[in-house]
Amino acid sequence: MMIGWLLTTEMSVQAQSRPTAHITVDGRQLFELSEAGQFSAENRAGDANLILREAVRSPGGVKVEIVETNQLPVILVNNRHLLTVTQQDTFTGRTKQEQAEIWAQRIREAVKQGQEERRLDYFWRAILVVALSVLGAIALHFLLGWVGRYWLRRLVPREANHPETGAQPKGIELFLQLTLVVVRSLLWIGIAIYITDLFPLTREWSRSIANILWMSLTSPVITIGESSYSVINIIIFISLLFGVLAIAGTLTNLLRSRVLRMTNVSRGVQESIAIAIYYSLIFIGTVLLLQIWGLDISSLAIVASVFGVAIGFGLQGVAKELVSGFVITFERAIEIGDFVQVGEFMGTVERLNARSTYLRTLDDIVVIVPNSRFLDTEVVNWNHQTSACRLVLPIRVAYGVSINTIRSALLEVALKNTDILKKPHPTVWFQGYGEDFLNFQLLVWISKPRKQFQIKSDLYFQIDEILRQKNINIPFPQRSLHLRTGSLPLELSPQLENSLSQLSEGLINLLKSQLHKDSANDANNSSAKTQSEKSDSQ
Incomplete structure (x- = not known):
């Protein structure tokens, strides 16, 4: 199929020397004609292609012969x-008659094949091939x-994204995913071209589209210095650049998980x-790739200056984060595994990236x-x-209890707790006397700030439990009110006294x-009662 798309060596040599046009049968290029x-060349090829199109569609056999006219075949x-x-039209080392015989044989074979492809049995065989091709x-x-998932598991370490290692395999994951997408796309494009190439009616369209795509991919689109680059060159360069990122990430992860973890230095x-x-690996790999690709590094000075201006205006926020990341990394004020508080967030540092830091809060977010x-x-770094x-x-604690008793009770609680460190030893401080309480502080040391x-x-x-066992009360606010009795001297005005x-x-008087x-x-009531009693007795 690729032979049909590309020109033969003879055609390429001829095309480089003079203008040519193609003789085709059902989209297959047979040879080239010159003026x-x-x-x-276009007029000669156009007339010949019209005759061949009518011949290949004829139901009967096709007769191809060579005659000599005016000493020309x-x-x-x-x-x-x-x-x-x-x-x-004749190539070096051949006679006109030999060239005519070669072309006549190609025409016979192409016409015969085109007639066979128009038969019904070939159509059903092509349909079967299409079905098998699609299933395949x-x-x-x-x-x-x-395969992509398999290699992703092989190349990306298992401890990736683990808080103990802080591995960051994003580059290699992206490279493998893009590679898989490109390969799958090429697979379906190739299948589509292969299927359309099976049928005479669609072969010419498919090969025309394939030629257009090929010319679009191979034609120079970017010129840098004295070198020109096509779309294919750019795709290959980007693929190699992703390869550099993947190799750098893999080597870094191997160094982190196999070498650095064996040392006694901190995380x-x-x-x-x-x-x-x-x-450093990315920088060295990119410079080597540019030199191998033929780019003059000095010619990129203008591009670098423009990029610097873009960073200064449009990407200053990103640049600020990158610089801050390098400062944090090399100062080692914050390390992976530290329990920190920055602003309203408090959590454990899980990963230090070039632009941001990942904190896992107490809510597991x-x-x-x-x-x-x-x-x-x-920033508070515990x-x-x-x-x-x-x-x-x-x-x-409320008044009425010995402070030594309280001190012993608090130390007993601290020493029984397994999360409290024995060294430094827990300490109880007596802060002083309050209005209605004794003020103490229990000081303990722990090794797990997250808890x-x-x-x-x-x-x-x-x-609370041990204070209740020892009958030690927790104070609450109290107020006492004392009332005093006695006479108060008052002076009144004469008018008020008369009133x-x-x-x-x-x-x-009232x-x-x-x-x-x-x-x-009362007297009247009693007399009336006496009279009523007498009448009752009578």
Whole structure:
């Protein structure tokens, strides 16, 4: 099939020397014609292709013969003049008669094949081939997917994305996925071209489209310096660049998991070395690739300056994050596994990237924090240069208990907790006397800052239990109110005294009159009762 698309060596040599046109049968290129006298190559090929198209569609046999006219061989098809073989059509080392015989044989074979392809039995065989080709392409499609996943598991380490290693195999994953997409696309394009090439009616279209695609891919589209590059060249260059990224990522992961983990250096130093080697390999590989590709590095100075301006204006945020990432990596103020607090986020550092840092919070949520946040704001690193951190638990106790008893109870709780370090030893501080409480602080050291809130909660539960066992009360706010009795000296004005005396006399007189009325009523009631008793006795 590729032989039909591409020209033979003879045709290529001829095309380089003079203008030519193709003689085709059902889209198959047989040979090329050159201009002859006043007839151009296109006119000669157009007339010949029309005669061959009518001949291949005829139901009967086709007669191809060579006659000599004016000492020039003439090819006849069904007694019709097809073309005259001139000296311009003849290649070096051949006579005109030999060239005519070669072309006549090609025409016989092409016409015979075209007539056979128009038969019904060939059509059904082609349909069967199409069905088998499609099924085979589907099977190969899924096989490529399985192979891609297999190599992805082989090339990407198992500890990738693990917080202990911080592996970052994104480059190789992307390279394998893009490779799989390209291979699958080429598979289906090839199957489509192969299927359309089976039928005479679609062969010419498929080969025309294939030629257009081939010319589009091979024609120069970019010129850098003295070199020109086509689409295929660019695709190959990008593939090789992804290959450099994949190789750099694989070597870095192997170095991180097989070599650096055997050393006694901290994980932050390991990550710093791995990142430095990763970007160094990418830089060296890219420079070597550009030189092998024929690019003059000095000619890229203008492009580099433009790119620098773009970074200064449009990509300054990204550049800021990259620089911040390098500062954090080489200063080693924050390392993988540290428990840090930056702004409102608190969690364990799982990965240090060039642009961002991954924190796993206490809610088991991964927060991606830009690296510049660690340089612009205050950061609390609970694990910086030491694995121990201190917890302070304020405790208030009511009056009436010995402070030594309270100290012993708190230390007993701290020493029984397995999450508390024995060294430094837990300590109890007596802060002083409050209004209605004794103020203490329990100081303990832990090695797992991520569990600090859980450890605090456990300690408070245990402290409450032991205080209840020892009858030690937890104070609550109290207030006492004392009332005092006695006479108060008052000074009144004469007018107020007269008014009060008159008011009191009036009240006294009113009470007296009311008492006389009540006594008179009682007397009347008693006499009436006596008379009623006498009448009852009678």
